Amino acid sequence: AQSVTQPDIHITVSEGASLELRCNYSYGATPYLFWYVQSPGQGLQLLLKYFSGDTLVQGIKGFEAEFKRSQSSFNLRKPSVHWSDAAEYFCAVGAPRAGNMLTFGGGTRLMVKP
Amino acid sequence: DADVTQTPRNRITKTGKRIMLECSQTKGHDRMYWYRQDPGLGLRLIYYSFDVKDINKGEISDGYSVSRQAQAKFSLSLESAIPNQTALYFCATSDPTQQGNEQFFGPGTRLTVL
Numbered sequence: 379a380q381s382v383t384q385p386d387i388h389i390t391v392s393e394g395a396s397l398e399l400r401c402n403y404s405y406g407a408t409p410y411l412f413w414y415v416q417s418p419g420q421g422l423q424l425l426l427k428y429f430s431g432d433t434l435v436q437g438i439k440g441f442e443a444e445f446k447r448s449q450s451s452f453n454l455r456k457p458s459v460h461w462s463d464a465a466e467y468f469c470a471v472g473a474p475r476a477g478n479m480l481t482f483g484g485g486t487r488l489m490v491k492p
Numbered sequence: 493d494a495d496v497t498q499t500p501r502n503r504i505t506k507t508g509k510r511i512m513l514e515c516s517q518t519k520g521h522d523r524m525y526w527y528r529q530d531p532g533l534g535l536r537l538i539y540y541s542f543d544v545k546d547i548n549k550g551e552i553s554d555g556y557s558v559s560r561q562a563q564a565k566f567s568l569s570l571e572s573a574i575p576n577q578t579a580l581y582f583c584a585t586s587d588p589t590q591q592g593n594e595q596f597f598g599p600g601t602r603l604t605v606l
Contacts (some may be wrong), residue, residue, distance in 0.1 A: 387532060410592040421496075421582060422535075422597040429592045468534055477542075478586075480594030482527075482534035 380405040380473045384483035388472045391459050392491045399454040399486050401443075401469035410472035411452040412480070413443055417465045425467075428452065439463070495519045496598035498583050504604045511570040513601050515583030523588055524566040525595065526550075528559060529580040538581075541566055542588075573605045 381404045391397055403409060410429050414422040426437025433445040443454045452469060469483040496517045505511050515524065522543045527535040536597060537550030539558040547560055559567045570577055580602050584595040 382534075384534075405591075412592075412594070414597075419598040422584075424596075425593060427592060427594060472593055478588065479537070479540075480593075480595060482536075484532050484534040 379465070380409060380471045380481045382469055382471050382481055382483035384469055384486050386469075386486045388489065390489040390491060392429050393461050395419075397454075397456045397459045397463070397488070399467050399488070401452045401454065401483060403450050403452065403469075403471045405450075405471055406475060407475060408447070410474060410478060411445060412470040412472065413441070413452075413454050414468045414470060415435065415439075415465050416468065416485075422468065425454070427478050433450075459488075459490055461490045461492065464488055496583060496585055496596055498581075498598040498601050500598070500601060501599065502602045503571055504606065506606050507574055509573050509605075511573050511603065513568045513581055513583075513603070515566045515568070515598055516600075517564050517583075517585045517596075519585050519587070521585035521587045521595060521596070522563065523586045523593070524560065525567045525584040525586070526556075526566070527582045527584065528552070528577075529582060529600075535582060538568065570603075570605075573603075575605045576604060578605045 383402045412427045413425040429446045466487045470480045473477045499514045525540045526538040541547045541560045557569045583598040586595045587595045
């Protein structure tokens with residue numbers, strides 16, 4: 379079965395600083411990979427996804443993520459964080475061999491300092 | 493109008509009470525899911541349904557039951573609520589014909605069991 383680890387439970391960055399949220403997965407083949415964001419009081423919104431092809435994927439709100447097969451990672455990045463990016467971020471892996479069911483990481487809560 | 497709606501958005505109840513959470517979707521998706529979110533644990537799958545006649549247990553189904561009344565409706569019941577079922581509950585839908593089986597989430601129901 380697949381699994382996902384987000385090593386950082388909380389991260390605090392200053393507004394305008396760069397951001398990297400870590401995601402490591404375990405799966406025996408190439409998975410489908412997703413990053414979702416949950417703003418306070420809101421549901422989950424998809425930021426970006428990777429299925430195949432170019433390992434650097436662009437998403438909404440200026441986010442990008444890079445799939446690194448050798449490291450089993452799919453880290454989320456943003457060059458300059460805005461106060462409105464404060465939220466909880468979830469990495470998820472889908473298993474093509476298991477009906478594409480999603481497994482979620484524990485989440486990383488991002489706080490942005492003015 | 494939102495594609496995936498959940499009612500109620502907030503509910504406080506007492507131990508032993510029966511509770512039903514409802515989910516409706518206008519996306520025309522066959523697959524529907526119920527998750528619960530707990531701090532640090534991410535989202536965990538309770539039940540999922542691939543179509544009206546196909547319902548499956550997820551990772552943490554004990555204490556829960558579901559009903560798929562129609563393609564658009566999927567309800568989650570707690571027959572006798574207990575305090576450790578206090579959590580944020582999400583409904584999601586997906587179209588398995590789309591690559592990656594991306595899931596679309598409702599706004600969540602915050603349930604408190606006293």
